[in-house]
Amino acid sequence: MFRRIAQSIFATVIALVVFHVSSFAAPDGKALFQSNCASCHNPLKDATGPALKGVDSRVPSKEWLHDWVHGSQKLVQAGDKYANDIYNKWGKIPMTPFPSLTNDEIDAIVTYVNSVEPPSAAGPAAGATATTEAKESNGWLYTVITLILLVLAIILWRVNSGLRKVAEQKEGQASSEEIPLYRNKVFIAMAVIIAFIAAGYWIVNGAIEMGRQQNYQPEQPVFYSHKVHAGINQINCLYCHAGAEKSRQAMIPSPNMCMNCHKSISEYTGDADHPLYTAEGERVDGTKEIQKLYKYAGWDPAKKDYIRDANGNIKATPVKWVKIHNLPDHVYFNHSQHVAVGKIQCQRCHGSIEEMDEVYQAAPLSMGWCINCHRQTQVQFAENNYYSIFEKYHNEIKAGKRDGVTVEDIGGLECQKCHY
Template sequence: MISFRRLAKTTITGTILLFGTLSVNAQDGKTLFQTNCASCHAVHKKLTGPALAGVEDRWPDKTKLHAWVHNPAGFAKTDAYAAGLIKEYAPTLMTGFPQLSEKDIDAIVDYIKTVPDPSKAGPAAGPVAEKGEESDNSLLFGILTLILAVVALTLLQVNANLKKLADEKEGHGGVEPVPFWRNKSYIAMITIVLFVIGGYLTAKGAMALGRSKDYEPTQPIFYSHKVHAGINQINCQYCHIGVYQGKQATIPSVNICMNCHAAITEYNGEKLYNAEGEEVNGTAEIQKLHKYAGFETSKTWANWDPSNAKPVEWVRIHNLPDHVYFNHSQHVKAGQVACQTCHGEIQKMDEVKQFADLSMGWCINCHRETKVQFKDNGFYSIYEKYHEDLKNGKIDSAKGITVEKIGGTECQKCHY
């Protein structure tokens, strides 16, 4: 019986771990797809490149698929099918992604298989309320603490009165009780409680100084990331061109916007709403952009004079203190951190807000948990001990080397 129970427990645990792993891989595949593929590919729709649904059937040999993703131009010289793809979609040539591992590519393929085909979907379901962010329960805990304190004081007073009645019944001469407002024990207890509550609120308020979580300012032009990055699947790097090369991600200039909106002069998509729930006229917002660009829709692209353009005065949302150093390229390119990790599900936002508090604790926790691509990486050759420990099995390869182990929580890494 014991062996049977142990076998059943092992089987159930293994099943849970398997489904948990598949869920994590699907989520990783979704992030990798949105970061690397979505600018040119859709799952069930042909864009700049072919639709990716059924890609596994078109590439039955995964080794060839991996080679194609890593170096399309080079692999096409040795494979007829790859050469045909380049010819079909010429002059556009797929960018190679040598930074993606074979596991990353497999995760993307697994995610593609989970995306349902909208043409085969049934009737659209009614709107489903999105799960909101976890609320701050500090106020609730404070009220409960106050109620419990009042109950405790009341019970103490009741106990004193009952003791007095018992002494009078037994004929003992009771001492006249000290009034509540003159009782030194009560006064001391209230003072300590107020000191603790006041200290907690003061410390919490001081730590929150300069943080702007959920900050959502009104911008001069209503720009919907949901429409651009979500529905139209424009890659983040198309607009934020510095995210791979520099410290700043950079705000796109007007001419980048006009690459599309010189031709797209009207908005015909789903209804837009601002943070107050008011409907936004998308076409009017595009006209605001044209005004900043000095572009008149009555004229053609050839007659547009960019010298009349002026920059859009966007309101900055994410801002770190001056004594904090943060480099986008180090995180996005070297660390392979997805945009959504720090900015939230940006592809689902209309008006952008600050997703995380960007506190020191938040950053350090990420450095403690985030694995780096350590194995066979010459950049980290100075950490010879970790390389040897990985080879000898002293470090679990599944857990890997975190940012913290290579100095990612040292003060001088982020502070000047």
Template structure:
């Protein structure tokens, strides 16, 4: 009877461990590659209006930013009709000789307030309602810092596992497989030693035993060569695929701009809403690049002696545009509409741009690849609240899984390519 034949399952086990490690690498790599105020206004609606139109120059508290703090503003102004006129066209109010208007104008360095003729009276009521509610309920700056509050809407946590987690899983699995392989080798070594000392071992068994435990012959075996070949092919394939997939991807790209501009200071510390500078982010296809006059709304009186601000003055004096360097750039054949995502979808800027309010220099955080966009469309639920268009669809999907963007055509080719 051949005693050594009982070692064959163990030798096969070592081979299976090696092949399992190969399959694990390929699998993990594949996965890794992917309240109403007293004035009757709506404070909730007023918050968005305030941040989009007022926050760059005014605070809802009594803090002076560029213009006066708006806390208790209705106790200082003549009446609400005066507020309507002032917001829509302050220049006309001043020119009419209005005493209070000229008093405010002179007190704040004769800085002309921007006019908002498109705002309706109801919109202004909503802003006043928000100011009143914010002034009475807003936490102090220290409380906000302690609570981790910021001026921008926080981006929802990413769903799914990131490449970093896949790498950790891969390393953990390889360590476990290496330990299993080590244990099997120790068992083979002990059994080999035990069998070699047996006097009743036949010459045929002894010869087979020597062949099976010869490391050189094991390394020359077809199983080991095949496993090494498969691993090499997978590694080269992964490297090649990553190289091809990264063509045009600028994740981490953070170019030096012609004028140093800190989003951390403006959007983070001063909590200026994105839409104040990127004026069409909620209503247009593009977010728009801010023009020099937007900068001058504040910097005509603030830090106008700064070397960086002097570059702004030079550009204006020479009638030359500021040549900002674009950071996020999609291929020409891909259609993307900002308003569809920010206004209709209700997504925060941080969903795609990362924690922009913490960046001294803006960089591209997300890969912005087709796969990344499609993955988001597959996971993001459609916000149908208050939209009668979706009533029947919601009823149809009520008994099924939640309606995702993919459900309403979000992953169809013609959605982004046409």
């Protein structure tokens, strides 16, 4: 009787562990959204693409949505009216296809975006919490629950063993002497294998992650809010980072660029609508940050003129910005090739920059991340003279033999593209 009870309890615990593992392995809509969709979409408002909350109720059907995510151009070229309406509304810029996403993963993303609610109120706690929650994960909670269930399973196994001994003694049967765990060959072998696997995982994962700094968010000498400038005030990224479409480097603007506007804007008046907070939730005085800019630029706000030395030179010093997005020295990356030729939006690599007060590295910028982008991203052949030499692909598209051309098709996976 005791044995049956213990076995039932043990089976229940195993079932809970299996259920926990299966639920943990289910598609994580939030993680999928952040890694695939967040660079162009926001659940609640239009960004590079439309707001996604309630998208399943706007499209013709769930199957249509799956086909759109897997390859929107197929629907456009097939003459689908709804697909063409979206395509024309958003400047005839095709959505990046995601053929690797399964239907279940797409449904998980839709479930997540539908669950997102607008913030109830602005304040230090709300601002700080929103930034923190976006970067935190519940992985630690799953780990703790798994460990607790594992310990409970071991305890019940020991209870079952003890009850079996008591039952055997009561029935007058000779009970076998139990071998201590530290002398049990099976236990020792399993412990060694588990330790070997854990050590291998830790070493390999550490080596892979070496040099990567996703979510890196250093403190800058001047609190510059991209949300205020690029988001609220709609300043084009290329106004400050003019090199992004002309050269390899995007260029960090000098204080003189900032002074084009801040000669007349000497105080921050957006505290009521958009108070500024650091990632730690500390209030930031926007007007004091503008005063810091004046010191770097050598500007006297009282006289409304630059401070000069005896020789007439402006007493200005460069702002020592902390670089956030770093690639290895052996990697070649050209901003103009992606921005001017590839027509890639800034958010594709830098995340929703127009929503960041303090900028952080949103993407991993790893080799695998870049390769996957080259495999999935369709280059814009239409009205793009850069690709006029690829007559074969143009003819295949006109003949309907090809839906589009990815970066991979034009040599985007060749080693010499990035390493030479």
